[in-house]
Amino acid sequence: MTAQSKAGAITDNPEISVCVIVAAKNAADTIAAAISSALRDVHVTEVIVVDDGSTDGTSEAAEKANDGSGRLRIIRFEVNKGPSYARNHAIACSSAALISILDADDFFIPDRFSHLLATRDWDMAADNIAFIDQRWIGHLNTLAIPRFHPQSWFLDLPTFVGRNISRRHRHRCELGFLKPVIRREFLNRHNLRYNEKLRLGEDYDLYTRALALDARFQIINNCGYGAVVRADSLSGQHKxxxxxxxxxxxxxxxxxxxxxxxxxxxxxxxxxxxxxxxxxxxxxxxxxxxxxxxxxxxxxxxxxxxxxxxxxxxxxxxxxxxxxFRRAPGTPPDPPAPRYLFPGPTQ
Known part of the structure; x- marks a missing residue:
């Protein structure tokens, strides 16, 4: 099935159409892989990239990932306006029933949305995350992402907020890392958008406000999102x-x-x-x-x-x-194996 026919098949069922939003700044080295992973999914009817004031050719790199299906749109800001503004602008420019955020240096694991959309009784639905060391990029085909048992549960507000308090010297596993698919109807009904004052924790803030409005936030154990761990990531450079x-x-x-x-x-x-x-x-x-x-x-x-x-x-x-008192490092160790937001039994 061609990219065009895949997109057309899903368009016939607009309730499960997904718009993937990628807000990017200086992501020329990674954005093509991110876009390609989104365009491979048959539920994705729109991919909107917002180049937020990049100086490294991010827009040109994004265009190279275009599969000719007409689903990719690239918007360029001359001046950086922050991820919240970029995402809100993309939401306003899109039309799909479901919204999904993808960071410009991350990727979707194949068939992600088939698992997320297996049930429909939710306002937001997120899956497990594989945190992958950047040294694995280029060798992802050798990584074995386990198939976790597909059990699901609903996230409540106290649990979500409590799991966003980081602990020093521990791997970061805050639930604010979740990248749910969100119903546009729920966002519009409650006039919910990203807080444009925030350049840190904008996801946490949106999810918290949604849960305060009784959003049904479903979590499934299946791993569908690959988060690349980089020492120089923008999220680690906050002011x-x-x-x-x-x-x-x-x-x-x-x-x-x-x-x-x-x-x-x-x-x-x-x-x-x-x-x-x-x-x-x-x-x-x-x-x-x-x-x-x-x-x-x-x-x-x-x-x-x-x-x-x-x-x-x-x-x-x-x-x-x-x-x-630590020893001077010798030969750099091999990159660590992926770790997961929700460790659990595999199938």
Whole structure:
């Protein structure tokens, strides 16, 4: 079946048509693989790429992945506007019943949407994620992604928020990494879109607000999303103010009165966690720019910041000591095997 005939077959059933949105900045090396993985899926009727102010030929690289089916559209911003704005713009330009986000350096595992759409009693549906070291790129055909048992469950708001508090020195497994397929009708009914002030945690914020509106968020164990782990990923290069904006988004939600009582404490814990990281980062920024005296004065002027600063500095010093006693690296180790967001029994 050709790409055109595949797309046409799904168009006949618009309720299961999927628009894949790729917001990209300087992703020329990876975006073609991401787009190709989306276009291979028969449920995908639209792929909208938003080149968000790239300077490396991202748009041209994206066009090389065009399969001629007419499903790919590339929109270019001359000035970077952030992932939330780019995704909202793509949603406004699309028409498919279902919305799916794909990061520009990630990929879909074949037949992803067939598994996600096997049931329909949900507003959002996400699957397991394989976190894959970037050194495996180019050798993905040698990786064996296990077939997990396809059991499903529904995610509640306190569990989701609680699973977004990161732990130092542990693999990051926050549920904000989930990339669900979302019903456009649910987004429109509740006037839900990405918070355009956020350049960090925009997925977490949208999912939290959706769950506060009683979204049915289904999770399946089947692994359908490949997240490439890179040392230089944009998500790991956030600014100090990005932390403040995320903490403020939690605060606004707490003050909105829309949260069920059972979820309020979880959101408060998340807000404190993120704001503590902001205080620590702000102290370090002030120290780097103006010196220790100015950084200390910043802490003393902000009593809630004192404990997070002291704790953060102490943990940094502990890490420095640990690194001193580590052996000098020898031959670089082989890339680690993939790890999974939901480890579980395989078929």
């Amino acid at each position: 100090t103010d990005d932390l403040k904006q995320l903490a403020d988004a939690d605060k606004m939600l707490l003050e909105s009165g829309t949260l069920p009582e059972s979820a309020g404490e979880a959101v408060r814990q998340h807000e404190r966690h993120v704001r503590s990281k902001y205080y620590h980062r702000q102290f370090l920024d002030t120290k780097a720019k103006k010196g220790l005296v100015a950084a200390t004065a910043y802490g003393l002027r902000n009593p809630p910041a004192i404990l997070p600063i002291v704790r953060g500095v102490a943990m940094d010093k502990f890490d420095d000591v640990v690194r001193l």
